[in-house]
Amino acid sequence: xxxVPLGGSTTRLDYESIDPGRHLLFIAHLGDSAVIVFDTxxxxxxxxxxxxxxxxxxxxxxxxxxxxxxxxGTNEVVAIxxxxxxxxxxxxAGAYPDGMAYAPDVHKLYVSDExxxxxxxxxxxxxxxxxxxxxxxxxxxxxxxxxSKHVFANVQTRSQLVEIDPATDRVVDRIDLPAAQGNPGLxxxxxxxxxFIACEGNHKLIVLDLSTRKIAASFKVGKDPDVLAFDDGxxxxxxxxxxxxxxxxN
Numbered sequence: 001x002x003x004v005p006l007g008g009s010t011t012r013l014d015y016e017s018i019d020p021g022r023h024l025l026f027i028a029h030l031g032d033s034a035v036i037v038f039d040t041x042x043x044x045x046x047x048x049x050x051x052x053x054x055x056x057x058x059x060x061x062x063x064x065x066x067x068x069x070x071x072x073g074t075n076e077v078v079a080i081x082x083x084x085x086x087x088x089x090x091x092x093a094g095a096y097p098d099g100m101a102y103a104p105d106v107h108k109l110y111v112s113d114e115x116x117x118x119x120x121x122x123x124x125x126x127x128x129x130x131x132x133x134x135x136x137x138x139x140x141x142x143x144x145x146x147x148s149k150h151v152f153a154n155v156q157t158r159s160q161l162v163e164i165d166p167a168t169d170r171v172v173d174r175i176d177l178p179a180a181q182g183n184p185g186l187x188x189x190x191x192x193x194x195x196f197i198a199c200e201g202n203h204k205l206i207v208l209d210l211s212t213r214k215i216a217a218s219f220k221v222g223k224d225p226d227v228l229a230f231d232d233g234x235x236x237x238x239x240x241x242x243x244x245x246x247x248x249x250n
Contacts (some may be wrong), residue, residue: 015227103208139153160176180197184227185239193211
């Protein structure tokens with residue numbers, strides 16, 4: 001549709017997250033330690049928020065009017081106000097904060113601490129760390145499941161998907177994924193009770209049935225798959241691989 005320059009240096013970009021109500025797309029410009037704010041209606045960059053060191057994850061939470069970004073250079077999560085596009089808080093978040101998920105009922109943010117082998121739990125109201133959940137392995141992405149109201153996290157060095165109860169911040173189940181070799185990517189679609197898991201070690205997409213806790217399907221994808229997205233209007237799943245391949249599934 002358009003091809004729009006984002007500004008800054010030609011360095012690595014990572015996660016992105018959209019607030020559809022405000023028509024704002026937030027992009028982690030990891031190499032520039034900045035969050036790019038892109039207006040999807042005007043189709044232009046409206047701000048570049050700096051001082052977010054080596055930003056990896058970014059998550060917009062429209063109901064809070066806040067964007068959270070994981071700054072791996074300073075090992076913290078940075079809170080950004082969507083109205084002013086200014087930084088409003090910084091919270092320590094382990095040894096290598098990366099992916100994030102929000103559990104709305106308990107007003108908590110769950111942050112993958114990749115090198116610390118934990119999930120960090122942040123109270124969004126007070127902007128403080130309230131728990132650290134040991135997961136016993138290198139942590140990939142973390143996702144919230146609106147159906148069970150639980151949080152799930154990949155433990156990629158154990159080929160597992162771990163289930164966390166936000167009410168207690170404890171692990172309640174560990175689901176073995178024997179077909180997985182290094183599973184950082186995770187996307188949960190609550191309406192169809194499926195978890196999609198991207199495995200960079202063997203370049204596979206694994207489909208896990210959350211009702212039965214069994215693997216329903218497995219597919220080869222591009223080398224080093226990572227981030228996933230789902231278009232519920234068209235029932236299309238997108239799997240982005242760092243090798244430059246995007247795989248689409250119906």
